[in-house]
Amino acid sequence: MDSPARPQIEAWLRYFDDLGLGPFYLDRAAVELPSIAPAQAAAAQAGARSRLPRIAAGAPSPVPPRVQDAVLPVVPSLFDAMPRVEGDSLARIREDIGDCKRCRLCEARNTIVFGDGDEQAQLVFVGEGPGHDEDVQGLPFVGRAGKLLTQMIEAMGLRREDVYICNIVKCRPPGNRQPERDEVATCSPFLDRQLAAIRPRVIVCLGNVAAQTLLGTNKSISQFRGQWFDFRGSKMLATYHPAFLLRTPSAKSEVWTDLKKVMAELGLKPPKPKPRSA
Ligand code: SF4
Numbered sequence: 671m672d673s674p675a676r677p678q679i680e681a682w683l684r685y686f687d688d689l690g691l692g693p694f695y696l697d698r699a700a701v702e703l704p705s706i707a708p709a710q711a712a713a714a715q716a717g718a719r720s721r722l723p724r725i726a727a728g729a730p731s732p733v734p735p736r737v738q739d740a741v742l743p744v745v746p747s748l749f750d751a752m753p754r755v756e757g758d759s760l761a762r763i764r765e766d767i768g769d770c771k772r773c774r775l776c777e778a779r780n781t782i783v784f785g786d787g788d789e790q791a792q793l794v795f796v797g798e799g800p801g802h803d804e805d806v807q808g809l810p811f812v813g814r815a816g817k818l819l820t821q822m823i824e825a826m827g828l829r830r831e832d833v834y835i836c837n838i839v840k841c842r843p844p845g846n847r848q849p850e851r852d853e854v855a856t857c858s859p860f861l862d863r864q865l866a867a868i869r870p871r872v873i874v875c876l877g878n879v880a881a882q883t884l885l886g887t888n889k890s891i892s893q894f895r896g897q898w899f900d901f902r903g904s905k906m907l908a909t910y911h912p913a914f915l916l917r918t919p920s921a922k923s924e925v926w927t928d929l930k931k932v933m934a935e936l937g938l939k940p941p942k943p944k945p946r947s948a
Pocket of ligand 1: 772775782
């Protein structure tokens with residue numbers, strides 16, 4: 671559509687999507703999602719390595735519902751059929767991406783935004799795709815939404831460099847539009863490999879696209895936000911995207927509720943407030 675109204679229409683569509691009211695064209699017959707690799711759980715736990723404190727032995731831990739147990743009409747996740755690469759590492763994955771031209775998102779990008787943070791992180795945040803600032807700097811979540819994400823991480827008692835941050839697609843969709851399904855399908859294997867290489871204890875999906883992609887559901891995030899799922903041995907929870915919080919500050923309390931669940935899972939306590947100077 672070539673119309674002066676296009677940017678406004680796109681902004682509204684993104685707003686509704688953040689609210690979980692879209693994307694409308696994705697709705698289709700629901701099927702049951704197959705089990706998500708329970709055998710990975712033991713390996714993930716045994717291999718987890720991080721500066722983050724562990725949950726003490728015997729301490730209560732939230733038991734996530736398995737995806738197929740949740741009341742979610744879902745479609746098979748893109749990740750279910752993906753084979754594992756033995757001995758994989760983030761460096762090797764980045765090398766394999768190369769100067770990627772596997773999908774049309776390569777045409778308008780400046781930089782491939784691979785991901786950033788601790789390769790041994792116990793906590794990974796997955797967003798949708800790079801925006802303008804990310805495309806320029808080559809780093810995820812560095813714009814206004816990124817600053818808010820950094821504040822959220824610090825409110826959890828962590829530093830940004832303690833976690834790993836990445837996106838579903840590595841190249842900026844033109845005009846910050848939502849990535850198309852075929853673009854997500856083409857780029858997702860790299861995210862799958864990143865998550866398998868890091869083996870985090872917790873994955874937090876930021877926004878509808880990340881949550882729908884990892885869970886393989888067409889349902890809106892508002893229907894399962896804050897619930898625990900099992901994703902290939904990691905616990906996974908979806909919450910609202912920081913960009914949505916910039917537009918809808920009233921939703922911050924819901925996101926903080928979700929992040930407190932993550933903190934409990936990781937045995938984190940919020941940092942003590944700094945004493946006021948006299
Ligand atoms: S979005 Fe992913 S698959 Fe598409 S060009 Fe960029 S790196 Fe390649």
